[in-house]
Amino acid sequence: xxxxxxxxxxxxxxxxxxxxxxxxxxxxxxxxxxxxxxxxxxxxxxxxxxxxxxxxxxxxxxxxxxxxxxxxxxxxxxxxxxxxxxxxxxxxxxxxxxxxxxxxxxxxxxxxxxxxxxxxxxxxxxxxxxxxxxxxxxxxxxxxxxxxxxxxxxxxxxxxxxxxxxxxxxxxxxxxxxxxxxxxxxxxxxxxxxxxxxxxxxxxxxxxxxxxxxxxxxxxxxxxxxxxxxxxxxxxxxxxxxxxxxxxxxxxxxxxxxxxxxxxxxxxxxxxxxxxxx
Amino acid sequence: xxxxxxxxxxxxxxxxxxxxxxxxxxxxxxxxxxxxxxxxxxxxxxxxxxxxxxxxxxxxxxxxxxxxxxxxxxxxxxxxxxxxxxxxxxxxxxxxxxxxxxxxxxxxxxxxxxxxxxxxxxxx
Numbered sequence: 001x002x003x004x005x006x007x008x009x010x011x012x013x014x015x016x017x018x019x020x021x022x023x024x025x026x027x028x029x030x031x032x033x034x035x036x037x038x039x040x041x042x043x044x045x046x047x048x049x050x051x052x053x054x055x056x057x058x059x060x061x062x063x064x065x066x067x068x069x070x071x072x073x074x075x076x077x078x079x080x081x082x083x084x085x086x087x088x089x090x091x092x093x094x095x096x097x098x099x100x101x102x103x104x105x106x107x108x109x110x111x112x113x114x115x116x117x118x119x120x121x122x123x124x125x126x127x128x129x130x131x132x133x134x135x136x137x138x139x140x141x142x143x144x145x146x147x148x149x150x151x152x153x154x155x156x157x158x159x160x161x162x163x164x165x166x167x168x169x170x171x172x173x174x175x176x177x178x179x180x181x182x183x184x185x186x187x188x189x190x191x192x193x194x195x196x197x198x199x200x201x202x203x204x205x206x207x208x209x210x211x212x213x214x215x216x217x218x219x220x221x222x223x224x225x226x227x228x229x230x231x232x233x234x235x236x237x238x239x240x241x242x243x244x245x246x247x248x249x250x251x252x253x254x255x256x257x258x259x260x261x262x263x264x265x266x267x268x269x270x271x272x273x274x275x276x277x278x
Numbered sequence: 279x280x281x282x283x284x285x286x287x288x289x290x291x292x293x294x295x296x297x298x299x300x301x302x303x304x305x306x307x308x309x310x311x312x313x314x315x316x317x318x319x320x321x322x323x324x325x326x327x328x329x330x331x332x333x334x335x336x337x338x339x340x341x342x343x344x345x346x347x348x349x350x351x352x353x354x355x356x357x358x359x360x361x362x363x364x365x366x367x368x369x370x371x372x373x374x375x376x377x378x379x380x381x382x383x384x385x386x387x388x389x390x391x392x393x394x395x396x397x398x399x400x401x402x
Contacts, residue, residue, distance in 0.1 A: 040329070043308070061326040070327050070331075130353075131353075145343070
C-alpha cells in the first residue's frame with residue numbers, strides 16, 4: 001500500500017478532476033470506477049514517488065474526461081450514460097443561471113442560503129483502503145462478494161477490543177469535522193465503549209498515525225478513520241453481527257449535521273468455530 | 279491507409295477478447311491486467327480504459343470479481359472468467375481465425391496488385 005503516493009498533489013488533482021468528470025454518471029458506476037482507478041494508482045506508484053514517476057503513471061492512465069467518456073458508453077441501449085451526462089450538465093447550467101439571479105438578495109436570505117448549501121453538500125465517502133485494526137483480526141479475515149455486496153468477516157473476540165479502519169474521502173470544498181458517532185454505536189453487534197477517532201494527517205501506515213476527535217478532513221482529501229469497540233456478544237457457531245455504514249455527526253463551517261456513510265463492504269463478527277463461547 | 283482513429287476502433291474491438299484470454303489463464307487484479315496488456319505492444323491506448331471495459335464485461339456476465347487479501351497486503355479486487363466468458367472466448371477465437379485470414383487475404387491481394395501495376399508502368 002502506498003498511501004503516501006496517493007497523497008501526492010498530482011494524484012489528488014487527478015482524482016479531483018476524475019470526481020468532477022464522473023459527476024454525470026450514475027453514482028454507483030462513478031464510485032466503482034473511482035475505486036478501481038484509486039486502487040490502480042495505489043498499486044502502480046511506489047511510496048514516496050516523485051513528480052516524474054507520478055506524472056508518467058497518470059499520463060498512461062489517460063485523461064479523466066476520456067475515462068468518463070469511455071465509462072459513459074457502458075449502456076448503449078435506452079438513454080445512454082453520455083446523454084445523461086449531457087442532461088446533467090444542462091441542468092447544472094440552469095442551476096448556475098438561477099444562482100446568478102438570486103445572488104443579490106438580502107443578508108437574511110444569504111444566511112439561509114449558507115445553511116442550505118452546507119447541509120446539501122455531499123457526505124463523506126468511503127473510498128480507498130480499509131482494514132481490520134488489529135493484525136490478529138486482519139490475518140483471520142475472510143472476504144466474500146455476492147450480488148454486488150461485499151463482506152469481510154472475523155471471529156468475535158468477546159470482551160476484547162476489536163476495531164476497523166476505513167479511509168473516508170471529503171468530496172466537497174468544505175472542511176468537514178467529525179464530532180462523533182450519531183445515535184450510539186457504529187460497531188457491529190452489542191459492543192461496549194465504541195469510540196471513533198480520525199487520523200490527524202495523511203499517511204499510509206494507518207496503525208502508526210495519531211488519532212483524535214474532533215478532527216478534520218480537508219476538502220478533497222482522505223483520512224483514516226478508526227472505530228474501536230469492546231466486543232460484548234457471545235455468538236453461537238455461524239451466528240454473526242455486522243454493520244455496513246457509519247452514522248456520524250459532523251460540522252461544516254458553523255453548521256452541524258448527521259451523515260450516514262455507506263461503507264464499501266459490510267464488517268461482520270461471527271461466532272467461534274468451536275461452538276458457543278463461555 | 280488505416281487512420282489512427284480506425285486503429286483505435288480496432289483495438290477497442292479486440293481488447294475485450296484479449297482480457298478474457300488473459301483471465302482464462304488465472305484470475306488477475308487490475309494493474310496486473312493492465313501491465314500484461316501493455317506488454318502486448320500497441321494494444322492499449324491508455325491504461326485507464328481497461329476498467330470501464332472490465333465493468334462492461336462483468337455486466338455482461340463474462341467476468342466476475344471478488345476481493346482477496348494476501349498476507350501483509352491490502353485487499354485487491356481479482357477478476358476471473360465465468361463459464362459464459364469462456365464460451366464467448368472460444369467462439370471469438372474461431373471467428374477471429376476466419377476473420378483475420380479473410381482480411382489478410384484481401385490486403386495481400388490488394389498490395390500485390392498495386393505493385394504489379396507500378397512495375398508494369400515502368401516497363402512501358
